[in-house]
Amino acid sequence: MSPAHGTRLSPVQLTLLMCAAEIFGMTGFAAYTTLLPALQREWGLSNSEAGLISGVYYAGYVAATPILTSLTDRVDARRVYLLACAMSLIGTAGFALFAGGLWSALVFQFLIGAGLGGSYMPGLKMLAERLEGRVQSRAVGFYTASFGIGSTLSILICGGIGAAYGWQAAFAYGALGPVLAALLVNFVMPRGRTRAASHPAPALLDFRPVLRNRRTLPYILGYSAHNYELFGQRSWMVAFLVFTASLQPADAPMLIGAATLAAAINLIGPVMSISGNELAIRFGRTRVIFTFMTASGLTACVLGYTAALPWVLVFLLMCVHYGLMLGDSAALTSGTIAAAHPDERGATMAVYSFVGFSSAFLSPLVFGVVLDLGGGNRSLVAWGLAFSSIGVFGVLAPVARWFYLRRAAQD
Template sequence: MFLALLPSFSLPAALPLIAAEWGMGPAQSGIVMAAFQAGYIVAALVALPLTDRFDTRYVIAGGSSLTAAGHLLFPILSTDPVTGIILRAVAGAGLGCIYMPGIRLVSEVTVTMRGRAVGGYVFSYLMGTAASFALTGMLLGFFEWRTAYLFVALAGTLAFPLALFVICHPVFKRGVSANPFVTLSPSRKRFHRESVRLHLPVMLLIGAYMVHMWELYGLRSWMSPFLADALGQTGMAAVSLAATLTAFSVVLSGVSALVAGWLSDRMGRVATASVIMAVSAACSLTFGWLFNAPLWSLLLVGLVLSLTVASDSPVFSAGITEMSDPRILGRVMAWQTFLGYGAATVSPAVMGYIMERSADEALGWGLAFSSLGLVALTGPLFLMRLRRLPESRRLCGGRG
């Protein structure tokens, strides 16, 4: 997961340089960035249902080769927004065959400490994101953006041989997800009745996950350009510094994801995610308005936002695997991916549109980040509704 993610955020890290070369405004830049999520969604909608019928490991191996190809070709062949959109969509499609199928694989081989196990997997995802920003930012200090992107993409190709190792290793041999709160029905009629009964709580969890993804990917896509502007510097040095700071923020979110997964195994999924989402929403509502504020206040709010915005990822992913019938888990995760990454696809484009329509730069940043916070505030509402349902006891061994 870490290696596959290495080139994924090289585009946001180098966005000011690419936008200047291709003559893109904020709205068009947001669309190019959103293409990655769009490709992810399309591929995941195909790949995840396949994991109900075929070995998940082979899906992951295929995705590793596809995302490597998309990233390698981007700095070589992309010359304008259209070619950029196509190649980023291919790279995103490959990741769509890796990330959520990987969560399923981890869930199938871990039961008693699922929150911590999924938290560790999400940690590798976030460390890959951080390394993508950091490595790209470092290389931009020495090379033009195409060379920097290509070097990072070459490092990412190492994910494919590791995927082959996973295929061969007996630890990852597919087993049945053992959730004592979701029993397997002997009859098709009873199976459908249980699926209908689980529909509302699962959709409430997915609704909260959508909100989480809207905020997370809006922040991930625009944080580096925002910091480059807010620091008041110009040129390659500003882009490199902003990418490095963004990488540091992702490292913090990776550590907090590990802690959140551990806490949710003890305090319950709903309580843990509700607190995290409320804090991150408050920070998003504030962050953009600090564009011209003292640097210490910008960094302080950014620190808290970094610690919270991604830390509920393992909580939602573990919760959905617990709430769903194992026989249709792939299809449930396909819906989770479609709706969650659908929100992630729209969010960066909406932020770009808001900034382009704003009267000045500071106002645009404030309104754009506030849009993330307003959406994020609805997340705890989904979870409060879920908490009142008896099915919430299926989560975390009865803790909810």
């Protein structure tokens, strides 16, 4: 049984509903990356292999997103969302029960990522198609910010459960959230709007109308650069903090665990995502987006070389970097939705997510490869080079902005 089409929820209720569902659906999101140091030791993984397992999560996301998100232009997005929650459940429960090394971990991480791919953007579509204008933009900002809350809770709780009861228990906890998310959406979310008869649905996976929309393409490319830096940092954050702890003097050790510090860093994300979106509404999206990208890229190029500093300073610098990375997140997403045709939002978000999370798949792997080539995860220089590898697109943001403004002037 599900809500009738006529059931009405206020914009605030809709936003809170979808934010809660998103947070529940992400309980297993950071289980692997939080427990990476322990799993790497237990399974004897190289940095490249550990990075591959991190990255394959986003490969699953990328594989599922074009099909599942574009499908929401043809069927009720709730049905897609429920399927995705089932995939997340199978992936996290399977990891807890059966993962024992590289290959089995790859399979289950892929499934968990595919589950997120079928819930994050379809969930956003459910929210966006029921709202318009500034209310829509702000709702998108809060929904996007909830990703940070979900990832923070996942890091904190999975880290705590893993430390107390082992990594299998942490993944078992991760399997509970998708069930709660599915129940919320199925029994509370009303049905979506009907497609306009004057704008029939395109063939499934026909993204040509999206690619012809020149208003959305800059946001799509910007999201790719954003995700490359963000998910490279997220995937290796706990491991970097563990390395930082190993460099602290005996009389001044790191007093807080790496997973707890990583969770605290993630809490900055929602605040900066919402604040960045408000700045974009006031001062213009492109100016705000490019400013945050440039600043975060430059910070990334410095961050890896600071591990030997007092841990409090490293933590604060990581907070600054993370906040700068998230400052353009909601602005990119709300800009994409605003620029998309209402009947092509599913396909537009499919392309947006596919391109963005292709970068999210590559960056943890590239980070690990650079770490190995630079001397391994006990080398300060290697960490510096690895962080620089994810900051490169941010450093190039001023060049991208110049081309964007030049193209806009010609149009």
